[in-house]
Amino acid sequence: MSEASIIANCKKGDRIAQKTLFDAYAKGMLLLCRRYVRDKEDAEEVLLNGFQKFFATIERFEYSGDNSIGGWLKKIMVNECFMFLRKNRNITFVEEEFAENITLDEEVFEKMNAGIILQLINALPDGYRMVFNLYVIEGYNHREIATLLNISEGGSKSQLNRAKAFLQKRLVNKQIVL
């Protein structure tokens, strides 16, 4: 069954189509949730809330090709993660300017396994990790991040550079096995 017809059936409230969609995306979305919410059970709670929202608002979703479901789900999940973190954690962002503009070593990351990169990202402190995930992986710009996290654009840039410096330091210290 094509994704377009699965979506059409989901809109009709077809449970089998909903389960097919859930099975196809749940694992990947759980991984995304765990990039923001480290605890597995918390991440699962966020995932379920996200899917519930997805199915509740599926009428408004227009299928427009291969990546459209994943893209839409990602947006929902990221928002759910932020709602969860705002409710349950008190995350502080360092607003001070971080003068140094850090550039990560591309060769190191080229050789590195995706699972290890994920471990590295998950080891970042909460504030750094959120900005790093949003900017580098989700592709948000600093203005969008600033709005989402209620910080300044400079604060967002600063968090990103601090995150990169943290990653670089871990690589230099050879704490990560390539």
Place this chain on the structure above:
Amino acid sequence: MRTDRAEEIIRQKITALETTEDDTSVDTGKLWEALHRQSNKNISRKKQFAFYWAAAAIVLIIIAIGFLLLPAQVNYNDTLATTEPTDTSAAIFCTIETTNEEAFSSEYLDPPGMYAMPADAMICYNTNIPDTILSD
């Protein structure tokens, strides 16, 4: 377009990992069941919420109707007070429990037509009542 090549590599690798993720330790069946339970719970919560709102609305409507009826009764009693008979020997001091004018009847009153009110709604507390009224 991002210029940092390392960032681009990280983004591609993580996106690919999340797209092709097949972690066997994640039981999607269990998660699906949990999603079902959660949505059912939410539905019953919604029903409960709707029930409480409906109950509150009914109570408010009853209170509102009560407030609307109260002034009507008071007004009628005021009118009644001005039509008290002068002949106290056969006087009936009554209060009224309805404002339905069609149900009014004065045929048993003395003098007839002196004060109109529904015969079945009268609570009379004067013992000096003519037999013509009591016998009916």
